[in-house]
Amino acid sequence: MNIYEKYNLKKVINASGKMTILGVSKVSDEVADMQRFAGQSFFEMAELTANTGLYIAEMLGTENATVVSSASAAIAQSVSAVIGRGDDYHTMHPYSERITQREIVIPKGHNVNYGTSVELMVQQGGGQVVEAGYANECSAEQVAMQITDKTAALLYIKSHHTVQKSMLTVEEMVAVGRVNNVPVIVDAAAEEDLQKYYQAGADLVIYSGAKAFEGPSSGLVIGRNPYVKWVQSQSKGLGRSMKIGKDNILGLVTALERYVAHGAESGESMKQRLAPFIDSLNKLDGIKADIVQDGAGRDIYRARVRVDSDKLTAADVVAQLKSGDTAVYTREYQVNNGIIEFDIRSVNEAELNEIAKKMTSIVMGEH
Ligand SMILES: *Cc1c(COP(=O)(O)O)cnc(C)c1O
Numbered sequence: 001m002n003i004y005e006k007y008n009l010k011k012v013i014n015a016s017g018k019m020t021i022l023g024v025s026k027v028s029d030e031v032a033d034m035q036r037f038a039g040q041s042f043f044e045m046a047e048l049t050a051n052t053g054l055y056i057a058e059m060l061g062t063e064n065a066t067v068v069s070s071a072s073a074a075i076a077q078s079v080s081a082v083i084g085r086g087d088d089y090h091t092m093h094p095y096s097e098r099i100t101q102r103e104i105v106i107p108k109g110h111n112v113n114y115g116t117s118v119e120l121m122v123q124q125g126g127g128q129v130v131e132a133g134y135a136n137e138c139s140a141e142q143v144a145m146q147i148t149d150k151t152a153a154l155l156y157i158k159s160h161h162t163v164q165k166s167m168l169t170v171e172e173m174v175a176v177g178r179v180n181n182v183p184v185i186v187d188a189a190a191e192e193d194l195q196k197y198y199q200a201g202a203d204l205v206i207y208s209g210a211k212a213f214e215g216p217s218s219g220l221v222i223g224r225n226p227y228v229k230w231v232q233s234q235s236k237g238l239g240r241s242m243k244i245g246k247d248n249i250l251g252l253v254t255a256l257e258r259y260v261a262h263g264a265e266s267g268e269s270m271k272q273r274l275a276p277f278i279d280s281l282n283k284l285d286g287i288k289a290d291i292v293q294d295g296a297g298r299d300i301y302r303a304r305v306r307v308d309s310d311k312l313t314a315a316d317v318v319a320q321l322k323s324g325d326t327a328v329y330t331r332e333y334q335v336n337n338g339i340i341e342f343d344i345r346s347v348n349e350a351e352l353n354e355i356a357k358k359m360t361s362i363v364m365g366e367h
Pocket of ligand 1: 072073158207208
């Protein structure tokens with residue numbers, strides 16, 4: 001009996017992108033082998049954390065780095081780090097009323113829900129969110145005017161989830177931090193660039209391990225000392241409930257090595273893999289397929305499928321793709337306009353063929 005049968009689970013083909021609700025991404029054989037080795041070995045964990053952090057820092061050209069359990073845990077622990085600043089009393093009593101410098105200034109348009117809210121993760125770290133600017137704008141001046149002697153840090157969320165319009169840049173946020181002598185944390189959880197925000201001067205930069213880098217469930221904090229060391233010392237305090245295993249620490253380091261060496265799959269490669277898929281879909285009645293680039297201009301290409309039929313709507317096709325033993329998840333944002341998109345970054349050749357077969361039987365009314 002396989003695992004899907006044993007637990008009565010649906011098999012999932014993920015043609016929607018890096019989705020937390022589907023398990024984010026798949027690890028490579030190399031990463032899985034490292035997780036297996038690490039899971040079957042012992043380490044002095046403090047040494048494993050410190051030394052893998054320095055290894056990543058060396059690889060990325062940063063002062064220090066540390067692997068944590070998720071980007072969410074990284075937000076909480078980074079906030080706790082900038083509030084406590086290495087103080088042992090704080091580490092053990094992170095929510096104590098004796099500590100009054102807890103405010104985290106964040107552009108109002110960055111206080112988003114990415115599956116949970118940024119604000120809740122800040123609160124877990126003992127921080128109090130102070131919003132700067134308005135829902136549709138935030139300038140450097142609007143951030144600066146929220147800084148008081150209670151401010152512990154500025155937080156910038158670099159993400160497609162946030163308001164992009166009339167928003168100060170990371171560089172401008174860093175400049176405000178510098179002038180006011182306040183550290184800057186950047187949450188770049190789903191971003192691909194491992195250098196940009198550190199080089200822009202952020203003190204701590206946060207990534208999610210399983211998103212762009214296709215690591216195991218994990219988070220990464222890169223940045224400057226003493227901030228990174230203060231993040232590490234959270235393991236003796238509120239970080240304990242966010243502990244990451246040795247298998248995922250070493251798995252993420254391996255995933256990062258691969259990512260730094262090879263990068264993500266190129267747009268050119270996606271186009272090549274998409275070509276036969278597009279051809280087979282275009283043979284179907286009422287279906288028109290072509291290749292489109294990512295709306296934000298990233299080097300990502302997807303299949304765009306227009307459903308133009310009397311018998312079926314795009315919403316019907318999406319629903320039928322998800323039904324049955326194998327659920328095929330697509331990008332549904334434009335379903336109301338009759339368009340379905342397939343993102344193949346986490347789809348292999350066998351799965352692409354399976355999607356084409358399923359599309360054929362849906363259009364033929366056999367599904
Ligand atoms: C995904 C995401 C996170 C959380 O990452 P996890 O590793 O799943 O905790 C945080 N912030 C942003 C902007 C994200 O997109």
